[in-house]
Amino acid sequence: MQLQIYNTLTREKELFVPRIPGKVSMYLCGPTVYNRIHLGNARTFVLGDTIRRILVYLGYDVTYVQNFTDVDDKIIDRAAELGISVDELVEQEIKNYFTDAEALNIRAADKHPRVTAHIGDIVAFIEDLIAGDFAYVSDGDVFYSVESFPAYGQLSGQKLEDLALGSRVEVGEAKRHPADFVLWKAAKPGEPNWPSPWGAGRPGWHIECSAMVRSELGGHIDIHAGGSDLQFPHHENELAQSEALCPGEPLARYWVHGAFLIVNDEKMSKSQGNFFILRDILRHHDGSVVRFFLQSAHYRKPLAFDATSLDSANAALHRLKNTYAALEHVLAARDTPPASGEVLDLAKYEERFKETLADDFNAAGAWGVLFELAREANTAITRGGMGNTAEVLDTLHKLADVLGVELRVEKSIAAEVEELIARREEARRARDFWTADKIRQDLLQLGIVLEDTPQGVRWKLKW
């Protein structure tokens, strides 16, 4: 079993060889904190978290960094719109991000650096670029000179001539080449700014990641990930900045880009107006369902989203949760002798699961393996049990956790409800089915579903 990763830089699936054997450093471009994330954004953050979990599962010691972009035009505009300070908005939205992430079972990264906490690193980085003749000062702004970096365009496959045609040069910008991009923006009145050798100002967008990778991870990393809209210009520019200073060693050995969420055959995005705020979706759907849905297609393929997507995902995931609950119930049944019968070949399933994930993080395929395991477990239960119920339960739980989904449904039950269930059992024994069905109906109103099984009554919360 060897991990293979599709590398955007080479456009090929490559054998994964980290810089340091057994260790992986990974950086994911995080959110610009100006409002709640939408479902498309969530896909990328779930991807990063899933890759991290898979790497850990495969035995790597992972250092995972995800930044917050906390100074930017959109943030400044939004704060003004809301009539609050940039700081207030940023603090609020970072908090919101963690709330949303937690709902999707996205674990906090090892570090979540903020741009504004790294201004010194950024200024130092820009100074290095200027010293190396990769950047130039122009009236308080500092620009990166794309022509100084011959490899410019390698990540996106763009040629400088082609880029020049499409580039937009704003009035007043003194760029030497149309594709040159800003490293440091001179301060405008009323905007957040920091002192620098070129005057007060704030960092451009791309420089933050180069600087934070350098300060947090040492300048060279194994995996750099983000949504595919960041491939150009953001990642192309990051690469140019970082590798200008360190020729010979790549900024990232593997570039991973996640595909978009598609609504009505179009990319879900703020500008299209076809986006769904994650927060709103979570009002109606469990986070595990949303996460499961986001993993239902391979990360490099667009994933279609429509009104039925989450209901369908919910039904699918409950198939696994039901199997899990059934196994727990069998295991907990007191009066049944230890189950014998066939023993499920768990090693076989785990091997397939692992190999599928090792093939460019194929989570959707790995879920398929889990469904097959669930079917075999269900079949065994139907036939009277299996020899290794506890191990099946553990394996199912462990593998779902690699994908970040909890199959165990936490449930508590009030004493009155237990009393009702007991009374229904009495009624059933007395063949008073009218009363028994009445109690079952009443419980259903309370959101509790009863199932009569050979091992006794099983209940669950209605989904």
Next chain:
RNA sequence: GGCGGCGUAGCCAAGUGGUAAGGCAGAGGUCUGCAAAACCUCUAUUCCCCAGUUCGAGUCUGGGCGCCGCCUCCA
């Protein structure tokens, strides 16, 4: 115009040379006092079309058609 990607059943999808995973929805059956859950059976002779390579192609090559993304803030 430049660059990149996609096209698999009603729907969502996995699958990069060996004879079509999985899920949802649907039909029939089993189990059940009735349900629920589950199980069994059925639902793509076929992977947009046409050529080619090969013993063998959804998978490789060439051409065509359709769709999407990036090139401007964007996950």
